[in-house]
Amino acid sequence: DAKTTQPTSMDCAEGRAANLPCNHSTISGNEYVYWYRQIHSQGPQYIIHGLKNNETNEMASLIITEDRKSSTLILPHATLRDTAVYYCIVTGNTGKLIFGQGTTLQVKP
Amino acid sequence: DAMVIQNPRYQVTQFGKPVTLSCSQTLNHNVMYWYQQKSSQAPKLLFHYYDKDFNNEADTPDNFQSRRPNTSFCFLDIRSPGLGDAAMYLCATRIGGTRGTDTQYFGPGTRLTVL
Numbered sequence: 401d402a403k404t405t406q407p408t409s410m411d412c413a414e415g416r417a418a419n420l421p422c423n424h425s426t427i428s429g430n431e432y433v434y435w436y437r438q439i440h441s442q443g444p445q446y447i448i449h450g451l452k453n454n455e456t457n458e459m460a461s462l463i464i465t466e467d468r469k470s471s472t473l474i475l476p477h478a479t480l481r482d483t484a485v486y487y488c489i490v491t492g493n494t495g496k497l498i499f500g501q502g503t504t505l506q507v508k509p
Numbered sequence: 510d511a512m513v514i515q516n517p518r519y520q521v522t523q524f525g526k527p528v529t530l531s532c533s534q535t536l537n538h539n540v541m542y543w544y545q546q547k548s549s550q551a552p553k554l555l556f557h558y559y560d561k562d563f564n565n566e567a568d569t570p571d572n573f574q575s576r577r578p579n580t581s582f583c584f585l586d587i588r589s590p591g592l593g594d595a596a597m598y599l600c601a602t603r604i605g606g607t608r609g610t611d612t613q614y615f616g617p618g619t620r621l622t623v624l
Contacts, residue, residue, distance in 0.1 A: 414511035430584060442548045443599050443615030444552065445511075447622065488553070495540070 404488045408469030409504040412482075418475040420503050424494040427467045431462060431492050438502075439485040444487065447473065478507045512536050513616035515600050522590050530585040530619045532600030539605030541583040542613065547599040548598060558583060559605060568590045589623075595623045 405423040414419040422434065434449040448455055448462045450471070455462045463475040475482055487502040516534045521527040532541065538590040540559050545550040556565045558577040572594070573588040587594055597620050 434611070436613075438552075441597075441618075441620075443601070443618050444613075445615070446612050449612065491611050493604075495605070496554060496557075497552075497601075497613055498554070501551055 402477070404490055404500050406486075406488050406503045408501065409506065410474075411506050412478045414480055414507055414509050415477055417506070418468060418473075418478040418482065418505055420473040420475075420486050420488075420505065421470065422446070424468045424490045426491070427468050427481055427490050431490045433462065433468075433471050433489055434489045434497070435460070435462065436441065436487045436497070437482075439481075439484040444499075447486075459474070478505075478509065480507050483507045510525055513600055513614050515598075515616035515619050517619060518617060519620050521624060522587075523548075523590065524624050525589045528587050528590055528621065530587075530598050530600075531614055532583045532585070533581050534600075534602045534614075535581070535612060536602055536604070537580060538602035538614070539580075540603040541577060542599075542601040543573075543583070543585050543604070544599040545548070545594075545600060545603065546618070547597075552599055555585075571615070590621070590622050590623045595621055 432449050432451050435447040436444040438444045448460050450462045464471045485502040485504050487499050490495050516531050542557040543555045546552040555569045567613045572588050577583045597618045600616040603613045
């Protein structure tokens with residue numbers, strides 16, 4: 401499974417869009433990009449995933465570059481409850497999730 | 510409404526005393542996972558079951574065992590807990606099968622304290 405690189409931490413003002421980048425330059429053709437988040441002392445929560453097209457759901461949007469070597473998770477209107485660790489994970493045929501250190505997003509009032 | 514349930518939420522055990530953590534699911538998913546998450550670290554996969562097939566990660570210590578008596582339940586047994594085994598233990602499920610359906614659903618975790 402390809403590795404990912406994310407910034408250690410980011411801040412975002414409440415009500416503004418939070419854009420969380422992820423690099424996955426070694427991603428292979430059949431690997432998906434998944435995003436999970438983990439609010440303090442809770443289990444990880446699925447956010448969104450994609451293969452090559454941009455995706456949107458009720459929680460977020462996922463923008464994947466054309467070469468698939470990087471992606472951005474967008475939370476359109478961040479709230480204080482979005483403060484969490486965000487994990488970008490690339491999965492292969494195994495279906496396993498190999499968590500990196502993620503990005504700690506702090507949403508500030 | 511809870512889909513992946515872990516009991517207990519908090520468990521205290523003594524050094525060397527066997528302990529069992531449980532996980533149940535109402536999703537009828539084929540795959541069940543156990544992760545260990547130590548303080549300020551990311552979750553680390555210990556092993557998983559695909560139906561009845563057990564798959565151990567290469568670096569999971571022998572001290573950790575698992576049982577899956579049926580589709581709904583999965584147990585994590587720690588035979589002789591050490592102080593270094595204090596962590597949050599997370600259970601997750603996945604439907605399995607078709608690629609692109611790899612979403613895992615996590616339980617709230619059991620926080621294990623070893624005295």
